[in-house]
Amino acid sequence: MRTFRIAAAAALLGATALAAPAHADVKIGLLGGVSGPIAAMAPAMIDSANLAIKQVNDAGGILGGEKLVGVVGDSACNPQNATDAATKAVNIEGVVAIVGPHCSGAVLAAANSVTIPAGIAIVTPSGTSPEITSLQDNDTVFRTVPSDDYQGRALARTLLERGTKKVAVAYLNNDYGKGLAESFRAEFEEKGGEIAGFAAHEGEKASYRSNLAELASGGADTLVILDYGDGSGLTMLRQALENGFFENFIGADGMKSDAPIKELGAENLETFLASAPVGEKSTSLDAFSKAFSDVGGDPSAIFVTTSYDAAFMLALAIEKAGGDKAKVAASLREISNGEGEPILPGEWAKAKELIAAGKAIDYKGAAGDHNFDEAGDVPGAYALFKVSGTGFEVVSEMK
Amino acid sequence: MEWLGFVNYAVFMAIFIGIYALLALGLNIQWGYTGLFNAGIAGFFAVGAYTSAILTTPFVEGRVGGFGLPVPVGWLGAMVAAGLIAWPIGKICLRLRSDYLAIATIGVAEIIRLVVKSEGWLTNAARGITNIPRPFGDLAYTMSQLAYLAIVLGVLLAAYLLVERQFASPWGRMMRAIRDNEDAARAMGKDVPYRRLEAFIFGSALMGLGGALFAHFNRTITPEAIDPMVATFLVWIMLILGGSGNNRGAILGVAVVWIIWSMSEIVTDRLPHEYAVKAKYLRVFLIGLMLQVVLRFRPEGLLPEPQKRTHRPDPATSGARPPAASD
Numbered sequence: 001m002r003t004f005r006i007a008a009a010a011a012l013l014g015a016t017a018l019a020a021p022a023h024a025d026v027k028i029g030l031l032g033g034v035s036g037p038i039a040a041m042a043p044a045m046i047d048s049a050n051l052a053i054k055q056v057n058d059a060g061g062i063l064g065g066e067k068l069v070g071v072v073g074d075s076a077c078n079p080q081n082a083t084d085a086a087t088k089a090v091n092i093e094g095v096v097a098i099v100g101p102h103c104s105g106a107v108l109a110a111a112n113s114v115t116i117p118a119g120i121a122i123v124t125p126s127g128t129s130p131e132i133t134s135l136q137d138n139d140t141v142f143r144t145v146p147s148d149d150y151q152g153r154a155l156a157r158t159l160l161e162r163g164t165k166k167v168a169v170a171y172l173n174n175d176y177g178k179g180l181a182e183s184f185r186a187e188f189e190e191k192g193g194e195i196a197g198f199a200a201h202e203g204e205k206a207s208y209r210s211n212l213a214e215l216a217s218g219g220a221d222t223l224v225i226l227d228y229g230d231g232s233g234l235t236m237l238r239q240a241l242e243n244g245f246f247e248n249f250i251g252a253d254g255m256k257s258d259a260p261i262k263e264l265g266a267e268n269l270e271t272f273l274a275s276a277p278v279g280e281k282s283t284s285l286d287a288f289s290k291a292f293s294d295v296g297g298d299p300s301a302i303f304v305t306t307s308y309d310a311a312f313m314l315a316l317a318i319e320k321a322g323g324d325k326a327k328v329a330a331s332l333r334e335i336s337n338g339e340g341e342p343i344l345p346g347e348w349a350k351a352k353e354l355i356a357a358g359k360a361i362d363y364k365g366a367a368g369d370h371n372f373d374e375a376g377d378v379p380g381a382y383a384l385f386k387v388s389g390t391g392f393e394v395v396s397e398m399k
Numbered sequence: 400m401e402w403l404g405f406v407n408y409a410v411f412m413a414i415f416i417g418i419y420a421l422l423a424l425g426l427n428i429q430w431g432y433t434g435l436f437n438a439g440i441a442g443f444f445a446v447g448a449y450t451s452a453i454l455t456t457p458f459v460e461g462r463v464g465g466f467g468l469p470v471p472v473g474w475l476g477a478m479v480a481a482g483l484i485a486w487p488i489g490k491i492c493l494r495l496r497s498d499y500l501a502i503a504t505i506g507v508a509e510i511i512r513l514v515v516k517s518e519g520w521l522t523n524a525a526r527g528i529t530n531i532p533r534p535f536g537d538l539a540y541t542m543s544q545l546a547y548l549a550i551v552l553g554v555l556l557a558a559y560l561l562v563e564r565q566f567a568s569p570w571g572r573m574m575r576a577i578r579d580n581e582d583a584a585r586a587m588g589k590d591v592p593y594r595r596l597e598a599f600i601f602g603s604a605l606m607g608l609g610g611a612l613f614a615h616f617n618r619t620i621t622p623e624a625i626d627p628m629v630a631t632f633l634v635w636i637m638l639i640l641g642g643s644g645n646n647r648g649a650i651l652g653v654a655v656v657w658i659i660w661s662m663s664e665i666v667t668d669r670l671p672h673e674y675a676v677k678a679k680y681l682r683v684f685l686i687g688l689m690l691q692v693v694l695r696f697r698p699e700g701l702l703p704e705p706q707k708r709t710h711r712p713d714p715a716t717s718g719a720r721p722p723a724a725s726d
Contacts, residue, residue: 034679036626043676050672071668074679079617079624080415084661087411091404092665105621108529112618114411117540131526131619173516175525175621200517 025069026062026323028053028314029089031100031110036077037203038102040230045125046072047297048304049099052311052345055291059348063323068315075101079109086110090118096318097328098122099310102303104129104175111141121329123314125306129175133375140329144306144313144370146277146380148176151252152183154382155224155275158398159250160191164222168197168215168246170208170236171226172254180226180252196220203232212236212245222248229257229274229302237272238264247271256385256392257302269387275398277306277367277380288345288366300391309365312345316363319355336363338371403541410544412661416654417551418612422634423641423649424555424562425605431643431704432566433598434578435493436501439508440606441630445515446484447477447607448614448624452528453521455615462523470534474554474611481607482600484511489599493592508631516622527621531614551612555650558605563646565601574598636686640693642700651701660686 030049032042053070062068071093073085082101089095098120101107107127115122116137123142124132130147159167167188171181178200185195196218201211215223223246227233233255240246241264249272256274288308289299297304314328316335321327335343335351340360343351354361363370368381385392422440429435451473456465468476492503515522522528535546565571577584577591585591614620624630633656641652663685667678693700 034676035683046676070672072672072675072679073668074664074682076629077623078626078629079619079621080629083411083617084415085664087408088661088665091407091411093668094401094404103623105527105619105623108527108619108621109617109624112529113533113616117543118407119540129526131529134529136530173513173525174623175527178525202513 025067026318027069027071027093027095028311028318029073029086029093029095029098029100030070030311031073031075031082031085031089031098031102031106033077033102033106034072034074036081036103037231038077038228041126041228041302042102044298044301045102045303045307046070047295048292048308049125049311051292051295051297052308052315054295055312055346056315056348060352062315062319068318070099070311071095073100075103075106075110077101077103077106079105082106082110083113086114090114090120095120096323096325097314099307099314100124102126104132107132107141108135111135111137116140119326121314121317121325121332123310123332125310126303128179130179131175133377135375137376138329139376142310142329142332142372142376144309144365144367144378145303146368147377148179149183150380151275151277151382152180152185152226153187154380154398155180155250155252156184156187156193157191158275158382158384158396159222159224160188160193164248164250165192166194166196166220167222167224167250168218168220169195169199169224169226170197170211170215171200172203172228172232173200174203176254177226184224184226194220201227201232201236203227205232205235207239208232208236209239209243212240212243216245221246222250224250225255226252227254229255230259233257234259234263241268248273250274253277253302256300258298258300258391261387261390266387266389272387273395274385274392275382276302276385276392277382284344284364285366291346305365305367308345309363309367309370312348313363313365313370315348316343316351316355316361319352333372335361336365336370336372338362338369407541407544410541410548412657414544414548414551414616415661416650416657417548417555418609418616419634419637419653419657420555420650421558421609421612422606422630423638423653424558424646425602425609426634426638427602427643427646427649428562428598428605429602430638431645431649432571432574432578433595434497435595435599435602436497437504437599437602438501438631438635439504439506439511440634441625441627442504442508442511443481443485443603443606444610444613444630445508445511445625446481447610448620449515449522449528449610450480450607451477451611452531452614452620455532456528456530462520462528465528465530470532470615473615474608477607477611478604481610482604485600485603486596489596489603493595493599505627505631508627512622512625512627515625522622525622527619527623528614529619531618531620533615533618536618547616551616554608554612558608559646559650562605566646633686636690638700640690640700642702642704644704645700645702648700648702648704655701656686656689659689 056068075082104127128148171177197215251274253276256276292299317331320331340362382398383394453464455473637652637656642648
């Protein structure tokens with residue numbers, strides 16, 4: 001029974017740790033895939049959300065000068081851990097709202113079994129599945145990242161405009177890759193393009209040469225890789241380059257990662273383009289980029305802008321709602337509906353004054369304006385990026 | 400309102416423990432009593448979850464179903480489907496000896512996972528199935544959770560009593576005989592392959608039921624839920640730690656592992672931020688360490704298999720085999 005006693009002791013330890021919550025703080029949950037398949041991306045996303053929290057606290061705190069605290073939970077990119085983390089955040093930590101979870105499956109489970117019943121507003125910075133749109137959520141589930149539907153279609157139109165009429169598509173077999181691939185194919189074929197190869201692949205394999213050879217047999221010289229640039233997307237890109245299967249490579253936001261540049265070298269990536277969401281008002285993006293660089297973050301890492309926006313907007317909404325959990329979701333719509341004084345990332349003191357004066361504000365985020373539609377989704381603003389030096393630079397806007 | 404939060408959290412943990420306990424009971428039938436090394440729990444979990452989801456969701460375009468049937472029908476269907484899938488698998492794979500069986504079942508679980516992820520007409524592929532009805536899901540948060548907990552506990556109690564009764568019966572003694580000395584059992588005229596198949600199907604049906612309860616609790620099922628880490632190996636750790644061959648041990652193991660896993664995060668959240676994120680990785684390590692410690696110091700688990708149930712005082716055969724050691 002020794003181990004059982006240790007277990008009981010650990011449980012008691014947990015319980016005593018719970019017994020001393022600091023009441024003065026206003027807490028928001030930061031649920032992310034700290035462990036699990038997106039472990040490489042999650043820390044930067046959590047850091048950028050923490051930047052928003054730090055800015056709030058540096059500029060006088062939230063509500064009556066209280067401290068805003070981010071409680072990190074590990075949703076591990078699966079429903080089991082996501083519901084567990086969300087339950088703890090909502091019930092034990094008493095969070096007012098949640099940024100996250102990161103993966104769509106985790107969002108669906110956590111929203112359905114925890115946050116919707118509890119009436120807590122959540123904003124996911126990276127859950128891109130179209131299924132999130134149709135959640136019966138009493139208007140409590142939002143996202144600062146566009147549904148995959150938008151991006152896939154925008155990418156298809158952009159490629160056709162650039163004169164690429166025939167492509168092969170390789171996509172990671174998860175909700176992200178599949179959602180993108182299907183919307184891309186629908187739009188591309190509808191507008192007169194030809195899909196010469198269309199295949200899913202599993203992540204984390206050592207070799208994709210057979211997949212690539214089969215895709216290349218369709219005769220296209222452009223490969224669209226809908227995958228993550230720090231995972232199997234990188235392997236695929238490397239092997240396609242090494243073996244000369246394709247000449248041009250197109251990725252979506254998941255591929256716009258530093259890993260390919262570091263691993264493959266910018267000189268080998270001249271024919272590589274990636275689409276990614278950008279802020280429509282570039283001043284917003286600049287403000288964020290500067291602030292995030294100042295705290296040692298990398299502003300071009302994936303989903304950091306959406307994570308930051310989610311956290312900052314929730315802070316604004318909490319301020320607007322006077323700290324009332326039940327009103328946060330409604331306030332979230334009020335602080336960013338296209339009407340009122342524009343607020344840029346980091347302008348907390350200004351926003352707080354305007355809210356106190358009862359004036360309307362309109363947050364212009366680093367990743368877009370975030371004027372939510374009825375389902376709590378945002379339309380995407382995308383640009384096509386090319387590799388330049390050690391980073392990415394915009395080639396053209398995408399419509 | 401602080402206490403209400405504790406209640407909600409405790410009820411949530413209890414529901415999860417109940418669901419995982421069903422998986423552990425299923426595994427206990429297979430490994431604990433019959434010695435079948437099934438490393439494909441996630442596959443049967445998935446079959447159950449998706450079957451019930453397809454049967455009970457309202458009709459949607461683009462995939463099979465939903466048939467909008469009552470939830471109990473979905474749960475029964477989940478057990479039947481998991482059992483039906485287990486039948487041909489068992490028929491082929493159970494001829495393999497234990498470690499080969501483990502490899503074969505891992506493969507089967509991966510096949511099921513890939514089918515689930517790829518066949519959009521059946522499972523809506525990577526996007527998963529949503530709008531799965533939860534019984535009493537329209538009640539307020541706490542009440543709805545309590546109602547679901549009552550259902551899970553009811554199902555678990557029924558499963559526990561039935562499995563216990565089965566093992567106290569001659570069938571249970573026969574299964575242990577087959578596990579401990581297959582040749583002797585065969586010499587006694589027992590149809591060993593058939594009996595092992597029985598145990599494999601019963602266990603898999605329970606795993607399917609666990610999957611169904613999980614899907615209805617979350618009102619959604621996505622392929623991310625059938626990750627082998629959380630749906631197969633975690634269950635193994637729970638059973639080994641609790642004590643394979645003992646149903647109460649299986650349930651205790653589930654409770655201990657889940658409580659430590661879940662509550663350790665609350666403790667690590669008290670650390671300063673930069674450590675709090677790193678400590679999340681430590682939790683994974685903690686579970687592995689726990690398994691190592693148990694295997695080293697208490698290989699029979701917290702509650703070992705009861706040895707005195709049978710009436711034969713035979714030191715030659717009742718003995719030395721620790722259930723945790725793999726052969």
